[in-house]
Amino acid sequence: MAKEIEIRLSGSGGQGLILAARILSAALTASGLNVAHSQSYEPTSRGGLSRSDLVISDGEVDYPLVTELDYLVIMDQVAAHASTGLLKADAVLVIDSSRVTSPPKGTFKTHAFPLTEIARKLGSGRVANIVALGVLNGISELCTSESFELAVDDQAPRGFRELNLKAFKEGYTLATTGKAVSAPVVSLA
């Protein structure tokens, strides 16, 4: 069977999790991988549990939904425990400590940063999703910053281009050095 990686971005409706997954999906597709992106959200436009899943494969994706998560991003307390049953024992967790008060406990590798707070300091809390993508990529090195930039151009609103790129870089730096470039970091890990 082809090698597969499973990623879930989860949080509260309105946090841009589906957009973030679309950007990541486009970046990975550009790298030559096959990606299946599925989503789940509630009928409300704000709030409620929202999640976006990616199954990434170097071959055909036979089953497009996640079954065992390699990476889980949690952006809000509402999503904190919704995916625990799907986590691999050595799964990597990216937590927004601004909005998650009790992250899942276990043998997971947890990276907690105040993503929303950092995003606000960069210019808008709305790019917390992109800071999370930067952190995720700093840990996983799934895509290059070039393909990410192209994906942002393709998928995200133009007015947010510079802020998005800054947010991604900030997240990446956080994950790789543990230090924020332009914002203080409080790690719960």
Next chain:
Amino acid sequence: MCIKKRPLSHSIGELDYDPTHLNLEVYFLPPAISADFNRNRLSVQGNHACALAAVAAGCRFYAGYPITPSSEVAEKMSEELPKVGGIFVQMEDEIASMGAVVGASMGGVKALTATSGPGFSLKQENLGYASMTETPCVIVNVMRGGPSTGMPTRPSQADVMQARWGSHGDHPIIVLTPASVDEIYMETVRAFNLSELLRVPVVLLYDEVIGHLIETIEIREPAELKLLERKWTRAPPEEYLPFAATDDGVPEMARPGDGYRTHTTGLTHGENGFPTQDPEEVDRVMRRLLSKLDRNRTIVESFELLECGDADIVIVAYGITSRAARRAVKLGREHGIKVGLFRPITLWPFPQQPFAEVAALARKVLVPEMNAGQLCLEIERLCSPPSKVSRMNRIDGEAITPIEILERVKALESND
């Protein structure tokens, strides 16, 4: 977004009908991302693929009322149709939408609408009218949890029987059920071709997961997309009968403006199109109407077999459930279990002969579905004895997983 006018590369199988009006100067699938960036690969959502394929297939009219989880079909059609001179109308409700689609098609244009459960219920009357008046049209139903408004954003496969029997009276209808984004594209094109060729409504039936799924698909090399149009009559106007039988059971249609006199009614009508209750005439015209799909089964039926050759246990699954079954077959084979998958792509009329051949060799048949048990009724009818069929149902708005299917397969294997 770049629009390229060039022929497409899709074939729809063994259709050998020679269409009189074949327009290959069609709309090419527009790249979602620039070609340099994606290296001829696209990330496309299922509902968007449906809309793009419809335009590629020659659809130039859409009328609908948005409803989750089908709204992206309307959204995309509203963007794409104006670019090719087509018409998009957001109607006041689903009843009017279906009426507009039937009317547009009678006017000679390929027409589409998309909806979900509650809207599909409302469309049934005019859908039956399309069946009775033999008006080609394509209806997309992206299945969500029901009954009633149910769970708008959660998947289901509970409209299987409604798609076949939702409208009253014996009526011909084709239901196609794609299981991937790429297949939505291909089956949408096929839906238009079958609808035009056989003058019958075609329902594209897929679940919310497949509709909202975004998958990587390859752009095919531009070649010939086989597009079929309906049989426009060339008979002398004084001899033309709008519902006269032909060799394949499909009457020739008069192109509006060509000077033919026609009469169209939902009342049972004779070959001349006018109402009749004469028993002999009614029997003749109704048998002809109902024979269209049987007489053309070879082009209507479509299915996929996976590892069925030596299978003791055959899984019958469609839509997202078939993707889970595909993984379960791979895992089962790794465990040494002789398990296979029969995947109907044409759901109605069910490919009964090909399935019966596979089922005859199997000891057990498993039918996983996201409903309380619908297609299993047809499968039990086709299996001897029916008791070799096991049902597997989820009705909680969650997809059936590969592991769940694998566990059932293991249990069936050991229960001998």
